Amino acid sequence: MTDEPDDLSDQPPLVQALLLARYTLVIHSGMRAVSEGETWKLDFASQIAEIDAALQTAGIDTTKPMFAPVKW
Template identity: 75%
Template sequence: MTDTPDDRLDQPPLIQALLLARYTLVIHNGMTVTSEGESWRLDFAAELATIDAALQNAGIDTTKPMLAPVRWTDAD
């Protein structure tokens, strides 16, 4: 059995925004960044938990895979 990802564009705008924010934070969570000679690890665990709670409250299954956001142009 394969779970197919939900298309965020099938959701209301607020849910779309939360799914996009979640996707972005998941991708960057745990990355090490360096600026002006200092390095630190990004930790968005608390923010992801808050977004997941809001999405679950709206009936969205946050255990399903997420689709990467794609911007299609008219030429595509």
């Protein structure tokens, strides 16, 4: 195992989509949301676990870092 981040472009489109969804959920999980005067903490742990299970079934190492999905 290497510490080099995964490049999304090296993966099939379905895996790219799951990795992007996982990245987005990880970044936003734990943030505070405010609506109509109510505040709560976002928790996407169960969704992240489901995506991890699907990716691991496909043989993708979800413990490796990945590049941030930045469009240049």
